[in-house]
Amino acid sequence: MQISTQEYDAFRDFLEKACGIVLGDNKHYLVISRLNRIVSEFGIASFSEVMKQLSNNTHLKAKIVDAMTTNETQWFRDTYPFEIMKNTILPEFSKKKLQEIRIWSSASSTGQETYSISMTISEFMMANPGALTNTTKILGTDISSTVLNEASAGKYDELSLGRGLSDDRKNRFFIQKEHHWEVRPEVKNRTSFQELNLMNNYTLLGRFDIIFCRNVLIYFSSEMKSNILNRMAQVLKPGGYLFLGGSETPSNYTDVFAMIRTPFGVLYQLKEGVSKSAF
Ligand SMILES: C[S@@+](CC[C@H](N)C(=O)[O-])C[C@H]1O[C@@H](n2cnc3c(N)ncnc32)[C@H](O)[C@@H]1O
Numbered sequence: 001m002q003i004s005t006q007e008y009d010a011f012r013d014f015l016e017k018a019c020g021i022v023l024g025d026n027k028h029y030l031v032i033s034r035l036n037r038i039v040s041e042f043g044i045a046s047f048s049e050v051m052k053q054l055s056n057n058t059h060l061k062a063k064i065v066d067a068m069t070t071n072e073t074q075w076f077r078d079t080y081p082f083e084i085m086k087n088t089i090l091p092e093f094s095k096k097k098l099q100e101i102r103i104w105s106s107a108s109s110t111g112q113e114t115y116s117i118s119m120t121i122s123e124f125m126m127a128n129p130g131a132l133t134n135t136t137k138i139l140g141t142d143i144s145s146t147v148l149n150e151a152s153a154g155k156y157d158e159l160s161l162g163r164g165l166s167d168d169r170k171n172r173f174f175i176q177k178e179h180h181w182e183v184r185p186e187v188k189n190r191t192s193f194q195e196l197n198l199m200n201n202y203t204l205l206g207r208f209d210i211i212f213c214r215n216v217l218i219y220f221s222s223e224m225k226s227n228i229l230n231r232m233a234q235v236l237k238p239g240g241y242l243f244l245g246g247s248e249t250p251s252n253y254t255d256v257f258a259m260i261r262t263p264f265g266v267l268y269q270l271k272e273g274v275s276k277s278a279f
Contacts, residue, residue, distance in 0.1 A: 001036065001039060003032065003047045007048060008028055008031070010051055011023075011031060016221070018065050020198060020199050020221070021069070023068075031068075035064060037067075050064075062145070065144075066144045073215075074163045075112045075163060077112070077164060077214065078245075078265075081214070081267070084243075084262050084267055086120055090120075090131075094132055097133070100136070100137070101134055103117055103138045103211075103212070105212045106196075106198065106211055107143075108142050108147070108148070108193065109144075110147045110151050110160075111147075111154065111193070114193070115154070117138050117212065118191055119187055121136050137191075138191045139191075139192055139205065142193075145195055148194075152192075154183035155177075156183075157179070157181075173186075198216070198228050199224070202231055208235055209237055209241070210240065210241045210242075211241070211243070212243045215248075217229075218247070218248060229250050233257065237270075238270065238272070241260075241268065241269055242257055242268040242269070243268075257270060258271050
């Protein structure tokens with residue numbers, strides 16, 4: 001399949017409008033390699049036909065956006081967000097005796113981040129019996145229905161468990177089946193998964209104590225990052241926390257978050273007054 005410069009530019013515009021992902025100047029090979037399978041599945045003969053069909057074929061559009069996302073993830077990715085939760089945030093929530101804790105894993109991919117959050121809560125509860133008397137709910141969302149199906153199944157093979165999960169956690173939080181490992185109900189029951197494009201409205205999700213928005217903003221323009229972070233601020237409860245990816249910072253995009261340094265790493269907290277004025 002060949003892509004002309006004009007078609008490539010039109011595809012870049014389509015993708016940015018559809019999901020925020022900004023493609024670099026010379027990623028023709030990436031587009032071709034990611035779309036090859038879909039093009040033959042739909043019996044489409046040329047790239048110009050792809051572009052023609054995109055405007056009126058929602059199934060094709062969803063498949064293409066899905067194929068263009070990068071779903072790379074790991075268990076307990078970068079370690080520090082989970083250490084901060086365990087050592088700083090959960091003790092604070094426990095002191096405040098919150099009725100309910102709501103956490104949003106906003107680009108959950110195949111569920112590793114969402115379940116790592118839930119395992120962190122289980123570990124905190126085991127180490128501090130009675131400290132969390134509230135219910136904790138973790139919502140995982142992603143634009144890709146393919147990754148969400150895997151996430152909500154909660155079944156992983158040995159290879160994917162090997163990416164960041166210790167043997168101890170594997171044996172404690174998973175049940176071994178014949179061909180895979182299944183997340184134990186105590187970890188799974190706190191979680192739910194839902195399709196959501198970060199370009200769309202979040203207010204129907206309700207408000208959260210913590211938002212994880214990790215390793216997804218890197219694909220967006222600065223304007224879109226700023227737009228997303230400002231809208232996330234509106235669904236955080238007063239004093240709520242935000243975790244970004246290791247190389248990401250909101251400082252250039254928004255003035256609604258304060259940086260908090262802990263011995264484990266950095267996180268962001270909604271500045272006082274922001275949440276109230278946003279509503
Ligand atoms: C690299 S993964 C990061 C997964 C996880 N947060 C982590 O840090 O390991 C990025 C995820 O963002 C999702 N994504 C990309 N664009 C999105 C959008 N517009 N709305 C929601 N999710 C999106 C992709 O489908 C992918 O699963």
